[in-house]
Amino acid sequence: MKPATRRQRRNIDQISSAFLEFIREQPCCVCVRYETRQTQPTEASHCGDRGLGQKASDFTALPMCARHHRIGPSAIHVLGRRFWSTHSLDRDKLIAHYNQLFESRIEVFA
Numbered sequence: 303m304k305p306a307t308r309r310q311r312r313n314i315d316q317i318s319s320a321f322l323e324f325i326r327e328q329p330c331c332v333c334v335r336y337e338t339r340q341t342q343p344t345e346a347s348h349c350g351d352r353g354l355g356q357k358a359s360d361f362t363a364l365p366m367c368a369r370h371h372r373i374g375p376s377a378i379h380v381l382g383r384r385f386w387s388t389h390s391l392d393r394d395k396l397i398a399h400y401n402q403l404f405e406s407r408i409e410v411f412a
Contacts, residue, residue: 342369
């Protein structure tokens, strides 16, 4: 028997390809904060709490352009926890906001 992949080991309640697709359709939350033009595609940045070697729930993903997600000098992958104070963003409020937007979108189509 093959060992389970990382994706298979994650709790099914934490996985949502529909939510990640929705997040990737949104503008970068940091570019919006600074009212700047986004020049790169939006990526889903998993920003929630997690254990060592684990990925956060898909429902804690936030929309970020590559510059703010991975490659810029002030990207979350560069700054780590300092990212939130550097950009004056409230991670938990943003996560709640995008989850609420997603849920209201689903209700419209139900």
